[in-house]
Amino acid sequence: MEVKDYLDPAEEKMEMAVAYLDESLAHIRAGKANPKILDGIRVEYYGSAVPISNVANISVPDARTIVITPWEKAMFKEIERGIINSEVGITPENNGEVIRLSIPPLTEERRKNLVKQSKAEAENAKVSVRNARRDAIDGLKKAVKQGMPEDVEKDAEAQAQKLHDKYLKKIDDLFAAKEKEILTV
Structure with a gap:
């Protein structure tokens, strides 16, 4: 040895x-928008649980907002449900085009x-x-x-x-x- x-x-x-x-x-979210806080969230997609990043585009337009753009209209409800049921603690806002997550100040x-x-x-x-x-x-x-x-x-x-x-x-x-x-x- x-x-x-x-x-x-x-x-x-x-x-x-x-x-x-x-x-x-x-x-660990630090009051700034970070798409990694969504990493642990799984959504139902054709019978299997997949990460949000597999069914939508995730972007951060500013320091306090995460925007999720699903690739299919059918995924809006699933993504919203996944976020609401997760430990992220942020209520998603859906305007029919995108889902917004506004990160509240700590x-x-x-x-x-x-x-x-x-x-x-x-x-x-x-x-x-x-x-x-x-x-x-x-x-x-x-x-x-x-x-x-x-x-x-x-x-x-x-x-x-x-x-x-x-x-x-x-x-x-x-x-x-x-x-x-x-x-x-």
Whole structure:
């Protein structure tokens, strides 16, 4: 076994934790129109549940509005029902041509709750990164018992720590950017 056999999987797990955090934060709405808030919503289309983006064009004409243009007139009711039944918390407006979602400005209390939610997501990502580091170090310690030189193991531990620090910084940066986005009025 080589050192990279322990560090590569750890780095991969850390990378996945950061990617998951990035995706999670994108779904937290920050008072600005972001089409990603519709990603989790499925609508009925010829007997199967599909994402809204598969049956309509989604655009953001300004910072407070999302416009959904269904490709078929029959989809208006389904899309509206999907949005109303989702956790988005916005009532769609249908004028027969397009469906509009007006993003309301956030209250101070709501902003604080969104920051808390974002912080919790960031904390979960940090735990994943720490677990990946711990797994790598545990594997290296076992490798020493199987004949890996101790100085090689110590160097590898230092590399694991550097990876850990690098990914924690990425997580902190993502959270800081989201917090700024949420708190900007």
